[in-house]
């Protein structure tokens with residue numbers, strides 16, 4: 001174990017965290033997540049292009065990349081949905097806090113404290129439940145040296161990759177450079193940057209303001225000049241010898257991919273290529289970060305021709321999503337043909353998909369019929385419920401994907417196909433593959449880009465979505481949701497997702513017979529009482545109270561120690577204890 005990890009374990013033990021117990025698994029409230037995302041807007045803004053560039057490479061590798069703010073809150077993730085689902089079981093997801101206080105030794109929390117890049121592998125995690133993970137994190141600093149957050153790459157411990165830490169460091173460094181470019185009038189590379197340092201792709205960069213004062217340094221420049229150089233002027237010799245690089249930042253990226261990302265997204269670079277314009281998905285409503293993340297992937301997928309696999313529970317909007325990808329892409333003028341694979345009987349699947357010749361089988365149309373692939377022409381074929389397709393159908397489909405031709409039943413002439421393929425399923429395909437019900441080779445062919453649509457119960461924008469749907473339902477007579485109705489909608493678990501919400505709202509609009517929808521008009525399936533509260537998110541006050549109780553427990557009533565654990569001042573803690581009417585037993589109270 002590295003010293004950093006050992007020190008972290010010691011901190012966890014001193015804080016009385018029990019490795020075998022469940023780690024604190026609170027997810028912050030959706031309102032607070034929105035605030036945190038707002039507060040970290042520049043960090044997210046700068047990170048998005050890098051994360052988006054990385055995302056396709058993570059897709060089939062069971063890796064995810066995460067961005068956490070300086071307080072350890074996860075604010076953005078991309079990567080393989082299969083691993084993302086496993087990671088969610090230990091709250092490695094947006095809205096969770098991964099500081100050591102909550103999650104013990106882990107890459108995000110420990111990198112924040114150590115302020116250094118770190119890998120935490122399997123058993124090095126403090127909590128037993130996290131020991132299936134392998135995580136590598138690198139802190140992100142502003143050009144003036146403040147800690148802004150952490151980039152983390154995580155996977156299962158069996159898939160540990162030695163480059164994960166390097167990639168996390170590269171992203172953190174790239175982000176730092178982006179901030180430097182954004183904050184400085186001019187950026188120069190210090191002399192000597194073409195020697196030994198350049199082989200590592202690193203260059204000492206100095207950001208200068210209009211008066212030629214140093215306003216930012218990257219790590220290497222900080223090592224050279226010292227942090228005290230901030231606010232001073234470079235010596236005339238240094239300034240003369242420095243190379244102006246404001247327009248050449250792509251040199252500082254180690255990889256071609258990163259180079260492209262840099263040149264595409266660097267706001268200040270005159271040589272900037274235009275950003276690919278992502279077209280809006282007009283009919284898809286929602287503002288939840290989980291949903292927006294999926295939407296952004298969909299918008300990007302619309303611009304390219306890769307196969308797309310949309311995953312999500314029934315009623316989450318998979319078909320509508322596929323339509324949006326089609327309608328906003330270059331094939332929009334061509335047909336969109338949806339096929340429900342679960343509704344076609346096994347022996348008709350070939351004739352449905354590939355067509356048949358006249359007299360191919362009893363009951364067939366006399367003239368024959370073209371199949372769905374040909375009907376889609378140069379448009380999109382949407383294979384819904386692909387997880388329910390028979391193994392025979394899968395074998396036939398795989399052949400078509402490999403050979404790009406179809407042979408109608410009863411014919412020996414194959415015909416080329418040109419349609420783009422989007423598939424969707426509510427099933428867990430890796431599990432289906434393990435059970436022998438789905439072909440792995442077909443899965444990998446279909447999942448060029450996989451997009452996971454969150455179930456409604458995990459979304460924090462239910463009310464916004466409800467209001468959007470209501471507008472569509474009651475076009476002529478606008479309806480308003482009263483606060484109690486909103487509360488009822490927000491506290492239901494929505495097993496039928498958006499489709500169920502739509503149905504409930506149609507009924508509510510009908511029952512209310514007027515402009516206002518009250519609680520009594522919202523008729524749920526009677527599951528509400530059993531259902532977990534949506535998101536199981538405690539309020540901010542509840543979380544704060546729980547954190548304070550826990551800190552006091554861990555510190556055995558020592559208020560100073562509890563305040564340190566909470567990273568607040570002792571007086572603040574006393575004030576909050578008074579506010580929550582918390583007392584420490586007299587015999588336990590220590591200064």
Ligand SMILES: Nc1ncnc2c1ncn2[C@@H]1O[C@H](COP(=O)(O)OP(=O)(O)OP(=O)(O)O)[C@@H](O)[C@H]1O
Nearest residue numbers: 283284285286313314315316317318319320498499
């Ligand atoms: N984000 C959204 N904004 C507006 N309407 C939505 C959204 N998501 C889903 N819907 C609506 O919800 C209904 C169900 O969506 P859709 O049929 O696309 O779901 P699905 O996941 O394909 O369902 P299934 O798996 O059962 O086929 C549709 O009427 C769709 O228009």
